[in-house]
Amino acid sequence: MLEELGIEAIRIELPFRLNHVNCFMAEGVTGWTVIDAGLNNDYTRALWDREIGRRKVADLLITHYHPDHFGYAGGLQKKTGAKVSMTKTDADSGLSSWHAAFLEAMPAHYRASGVPEGMAEQMADNTADFQPLVNPMPHVGHFFEEGEKVVLGRYEYEVIFTPGHSDGMVCFYNAEKNVLFSADHILPKITPNISYWFHGNENPLASYLESLKKIRRLGADFTIPSHGKPFYGAAGRAEELKAHHDERLAAAAEAIQKPATVYEACGRLFKRTLTVHEMRFALGETLAHLEFLRHAGECRRENQAGIWVYQIE
DSSP: OHHHHTOEEEEEEOSSSSOEEEEEEEEOSSSEEEEOOOOSSHHHHHHHHHHHTTOOEEEEEOSOOSHHHHTTHHHHHHHHOOEEEEOHHHHHHHHHTTSHHHHHHHHHHHHHTTOOHHHHHHHHHHHHTTHHHHOSOOOEEEEOOTTOEEEETTEEEEEEEOOSSSTTOEEEEETTTTEEEEETTSOSSSOOOOOOOSSSOSOHHHHHHHHHHHHHHHTOOEEEESSSOOEEOHHHHHHHHHHHHHHHHHHHHHHTSSOEEHHHHHHHHOOSOOOHHHHHHHHHHHHHHHHHHHHTTSEEEEEETTEEEEEEO
């Protein structure tokens, strides 16, 4: 199907449990278009050097600001001169998330979440470790607008805003072939991480669930994700993901039947040993579910001696 669409998939390995990201290339009238860029590391730079060769890259479309998608955008732009397009929301997040001022505040955020001091410092350091993997930052020459059209290979796609996994994430949809580039919004085997990262939208899970409704209404069939293999039935997968979060919200509510910090609730929701990197995501996801409950009026949050404590109403 990708060949029929005029799309080339570029699998880039990642040094995490989530061990790859799918990027894409398509030839256009003025040059090649690339979707997402991977991390800025030696492996990724060498891979793109091989893939691009002498091909002229005219456009670089970034689905969202997370490092495995955005990290090498600036480096690839510098190498090719490509115009970078993404949402303004995520362009701003990409610039601010690894800024020194934000990174310096991270230990305090983790301490307020009840994370022990030593682990809070390790988690903050793990975030800061991504700085070289996302620099240099790109110059974003175009900000996506909801509903605008982009040409990818042989077909035209509509830009669909799908906030949740990030505040400004986009998917690309072609109605003629009923094809969706789902980025990290809908994945075939795993559930996308929905976290609150101490900036931006305080209720990302609510946004994510609304975005799932939008995709269900499209009725997209052939779905091309950023992790895992293409699959059929985006609407059905969206239903499964909603059911997963309904279960996790019920578990989060159970975790705060008695007053609990975010860290304590996280330990009740994630019952396996986690690396520092994985703990960052587990804590962020726990916080997103607790904040969903709080915004829905189903739990309360109190600041006790500088630490946030949640309890079900």
